[in-house]
Each structure stands twice: as C-alpha cells, then as structure tokens.
Amino acid sequence: DTGVSQDPRHKITKRGQNVTFRCDPISEHNRLYWYRQTLGQGPEFLTYFQNEAQLEKSRLLSDRFSAERPKGSFSTLEIQRTEQGDSAMYLCASSLAVSEAFFGQGTRLTVV
Amino acid sequence: TQLLEQSPQFLSIQEGENLTVYCNSSSVFSSLQWYRQEPGEGPVLLVTVVTGGEVKKLKRLTFQFGDARKDSSLHITAAQPGDTGLYLCAGDAINQAGTALIFGKGTTLSVSS
Numbered sequence: 499d500t501g502v503s504q505d506p507r508h509k510i511t512k513r514g515q516n517v518t519f520r521c522d523p524i525s526e527h528n529r530l531y532w533y534r535q536t537l538g539q540g541p542e543f544l545t546y547f548q549n550e551a552q553l554e555k556s557r558l559l560s561d562r563f564s565a566e567r568p569k570g571s572f573s574t575l576e577i578q579r580t581e582q583g584d585s586a587m588y589l590c591a592s593s594l595a596v597s598e599a600f601f602g603q604g605t606r607l608t609v610v
Numbered sequence: 611t612q613l614l615e616q617s618p619q620f621l622s623i624q625e626g627e628n629l630t631v632y633c634n635s636s637s638v639f640s641s642l643q644w645y646r647q648e649p650g651e652g653p654v655l656l657v658t659v660v661t662g663g664e665v666k667k668l669k670r671l672t673f674q675f676g677d678a679r680k681d682s683s684l685h686i687t688a689a690q691p692g693d694t695g696l697y698l699c700a701g702d703a704i705n706q707a708g709t710a711l712i713f714g715k716g717t718t719l720s721v722s723s
Contacts, residue, residue: 502652531711540616540698540713541653554710589652591711598643599700599711601652 500524504590504602511580511609518576519605523592530573531599532565533589534558541589547573580609613637614699616714623721626688631717633699634681642682642701644673647716653698689721 503522511517523530528549533541544563545555549570559565562580567573577584585608591599615634623629633642641660645653657666659675659682666673670693672685686693700713 533713538696538716538718540696540716543710543712546710591652593711598655598658600655601645603652604650606650 502590502592502600502602504588504605506605507603508606509608511607513582513609514579516576516578517580517607518574519588519590519607521573521575521590521592521602523572523590524600525571527592527594527600528570529593529599530567531591531593532573532575533591535587535589535604544575577607580607582609585609613712614701614714616697616699616717618717619715621717621719623689623719625690625721625723627721629686629689629719631684631686631697631719632681633683633714635701636680638679639701640679642675642679642699643711644682644684645698645700647696647698653696686719689719691721691723694719694721 505520509517531546532544534544535541543556544559545565547567550567562578565575587604587606589601589604591601593599613635617632641658643658644656646656647653657673659673662677662679664675670687674683696716696718698713698716700711
C-alpha cells in the first residue's frame with residue numbers, strides 16, 4: 499500500500515502525558531499537512547510542511563504542540579502535557595505542491 | 611474566520627431523493643476539492659474543480675465550480691444509503707496569508723432506505 503499511513507491508529511493517554519504521532523506520506527509528495535478533527539466537524543488546519551520546511555502554523559497550535567519533518571519525508575506531531583480538550587482525530591495528508599491532498603486514516607487520541 | 615461555509619450542516623433524506631450541498635466563500639480559490647468521509651476514516655477525495663464554471667460528473671454526483679471561483683456545489687441524484695457520510699469542500703485560497711489547504715465544516719448526509 500503506497501498511501502499515507504499514520505501510526506498509531508488509536509492512542510489512550512492520561513492527562514499530563516506526552517504523546518507522539520507519526521505520518522508517512524506518499525513518497526513523491528512534497529507537501530504534508532496535519533489536521534485535527536472532532537466528531538461531525540471538518541478538519542481544522544494545524545500546520546503544513548513543504549519538504550522539510552514548516553511553512554505555516556495555525557493559531558490552534560499551542561506551545562504544547564510541535565511538528566517536525568526532519569528529512570522531508572515522514573513527519574511527527576508531538577503533544578506535551580496533554581489535556582482532555584486534546585481528544586480528537588489527528589489527520590495527516592500529503593500532496594504534490596498545490597493539488598489534491600490524500601489522507602491517512604488518522605490517529606484517534608483519547609485523553610483520560 | 612471560516613473561509614469556506616458549507617450548507618446545510620445536516621441533511622437527512624429518503625433513498626431516491628435528490629439533494630444539493632453548497633460551499634461558499636468570499637475568497638477566490640485556485641481550485642476546490644470535494645471529499646467524502648466515513649466515521650473513523652480519513653477523508654477521501656472525490657473531485658477537483660479548477661476552471662470557473664466547470665461542471666464535473668461522477669456517476670450520480672455532479673460538481674460545479676462558480677464562475678468567479680468563490681463557490682461550488684455538489685448535487686446528488688437519486689441518493690442511496692451508501693451515499694451516507696460527511697461531505698467536505700476544501701481549497702487553497704488565492705492571496706490569503708499562507709496557502710494551506712483549508713476545509714469547510716462539512717455536511718453530514720444521512721440517506722435512509
């Protein structure tokens with residue numbers, strides 16, 4: 499399967515713990531996006547990379563969130579000191595420059 | 611500021627009915643995409659419209675891009691229960707700060723048999 503893959507699919511963590519998610523984009527795609535989605539709502543933009551450069555961050559992305567794409571391939575999204583409000587689906591997508599984005603299946607985070 | 615407004619937010623219809631979902635903005639988009647998402651899965655791309663006034667058909671789905679490239683619509687003919695899902699429009703806005711792909715809040719469609 500050469501689509502976008504995300505790991506893990508599900509994560510349950512205690513409040514205050516740190517979590518890290520991984521996204522492997524489609525190999526030739528230079529753009530990589532992170533979104534957060536709550537039930538029944540559209541994806542909310544968090545940040546995106548073009549190759550290894552992080553070009554834009556949403557105001558939704560507090561200091562507790564950090565994303566990296568060190569070699570312009572896979573990306574990680576880390577949430578420090580998780581809060582219950584962080585519970586959501588975290589989606590990763592990739593695309594070739596300005597074109598259609600292809601999504602992974604997401605990581606469902608539950609903070610208890 | 612929500613750049614893409616979708617309406618209606620919820621739609622519940624009977625099998626065989628027709629429906630239209632709208633995606634509107636005050637911004638001009640270089641292209642707009644429509645996605646469909648099922649619970650627990652990521653959005654799946656249905657179509658991209660690029661040219662103002664463009665109409666694309668995908669079986670019973672008809673997509674239209676407004677002449678000014680600020681709005682789009684999705685029309686489904688003879689809806690089936692398998693059409694149930696969250697329909698999302700998305701686009702890269704021209705002349706906005708940054709060019710990240712942004713989404714509307716979606717239309718949740720339920721088709722009952």
